[in-house]
Amino acid sequence: MVNGNRAMRVRVGIVGCGSIGTEICEAIDHDELEMELIFLIDKHPERIRELVNRLKRRPKITRSGSEGLSEMLDAVDLVIECASQDAVREYVIPALHAGKDVMIMSVGALICDEGLFEEIVNIARAGGSRVYIPSGAIAGLDGLKSGAIGSIESVELRTRKPPRGFAGNTYLRAQGVELSVIEHEETLFVGPARDAVRYFPENVNVAASLSIAGIGPDSTMVKIIADPTIAENVHEIEVKGEFGKLFVRVENVPSPMNPKTSHLAALSAIATLRGITYPVRVGT
Numbered sequence: 001m002v003n004g005n006r007a008m009r010v011r012v013g014i015v016g017c018g019s020i021g022t023e024i025c026e027a028i029d030h031d032e033l034e035m036e037l038i039f040l041i042d043k044h045p046e047r048i049r050e051l052v053n054r055l056k057r058r059p060k061i062t063r064s065g066s067e068g069l070s071e072m073l074d075a076v077d078l079v080i081e082c083a084s085q086d087a088v089r090e091y092v093i094p095a096l097h098a099g100k101d102v103m104i105m106s107v108g109a110l111i112c113d114e115g116l117f118e119e120i121v122n123i124a125r126a127g128g129s130r131v132y133i134p135s136g137a138i139a140g141l142d143g144l145k146s147g148a149i150g151s152i153e154s155v156e157l158r159t160r161k162p163p164r165g166f167a168g169n170t171y172l173r174a175q176g177v178e179l180s181v182i183e184h185e186e187t188l189f190v191g192p193a194r195d196a197v198r199y200f201p202e203n204v205n206v207a208a209s210l211s212i213a214g215i216g217p218d219s220t221m222v223k224i225i226a227d228p229t230i231a232e233n234v235h236e237i238e239v240k241g242e243f244g245k246l247f248v249r250v251e252n253v254p255s256p257m258n259p260k261t262s263h264l265a266a267l268s269a270i271a272t273l274r275g276i277t278y279p280v281r282v283g284t
């Protein structure tokens with residue numbers, strides 16, 4: 001039930017006015033969340049303008065950079081990063097130092113930027129802040145987290161995309177892989193998540209979330225397949241452990257605004273935000 005008292009609402013600042021930021025702002029604007037939008041930041045001012053024009057209740061502050069950030073942070077309870085890996089260091093670290101809660105969508109930064117995850121945990125612990133990392137484009141993190149309370153033998157992610165989903169990948173170009181001639185499914189990479197995120201930055205978020213929830217980026221194995229017979233991005237997750245086995249398959253529809261982002265990622269961000277103010281938490 002939405003709380004009618006606006007003073008009780010969580011005051012939110014959002015960094016990133018792209019596909020995920022827009023869906024979150026619209027959910028706040030349509031009163032789907034007990035939240036109030038205070039600031040919007042995007043390095044492209046036109047992105048801010050486009051988004052603000054869609055909203056009935058416009059934020060008080062908009063900026064194209066981090067100037068005046070500490071005053072902006074004073075005005076909010078929660079900062080949502082839905083921008084880019086760089087933005088995690090630039091905005092999440094100051095927000096935590098200011099004692100604010102944060103939500104991180106560019107979760108790949110947490111394994112690509114050495115030491116960042118530990119730094120975030122330490123600052124959040126010292127300041128009593130919460131760090132929310134939504135499941136994003138995958139499902140199954142609940143079972144993996146539960147299983148990891150016991151022992152986990154293996155975690156494997158198989159990501160399958162149409163060949164055009166890898167267009168512009170520099171690692172494949174260096175390997176001499178010609179995407180346009182692939183007629184049958186072809187395995188492009190097998191290895192640990194830490195290497196997968198280096199060679200396939202487009203898969204970085206899913207591999208990072210799994211690594212953090214489970215057994216880390218060196219033990220989480222990733223297989224990447226180009227499959228000309230499919231239209232959607234498919235993630236299959238297989239976990240084996242003391243608890244038994246888990247298998248999850250997600251067939252993702254792309255976001256209407258950004259084909260690289262799965263629609264489920266924005267929905268999972270909104271579901272996480274709903275969980276912050278709703279008194280009952282279902283699922284692990």
Ligand SMILES: NC(=O)c1ccc[n+]([C@@H]2O[C@H](COP(=O)([O-])OP(=O)(O)OC[C@H]3O[C@@H](n4cnc5c(N)ncnc54)[C@H](O)[C@@H]3O)[C@@H](O)[C@H]2O)c1
Binds near residue numbers: 015047084086260261
């Ligand atoms: N966790 C997941 O499973 C998952 C799934 C999809 C996307 N993502 C990540 O979430 C983030 C947002 O995705 P999206 O689809 O909304 O992207 P998008 O490209 O549609 O929008 C990102 C916006 O952020 C802005 N931006 C980027 N870096 C910035 C910075 N340093 N400072 C200010 N503004 C900045 C861009 O100008 C852009 O308007 C991306 O990093 C993406 O990789 C995570």
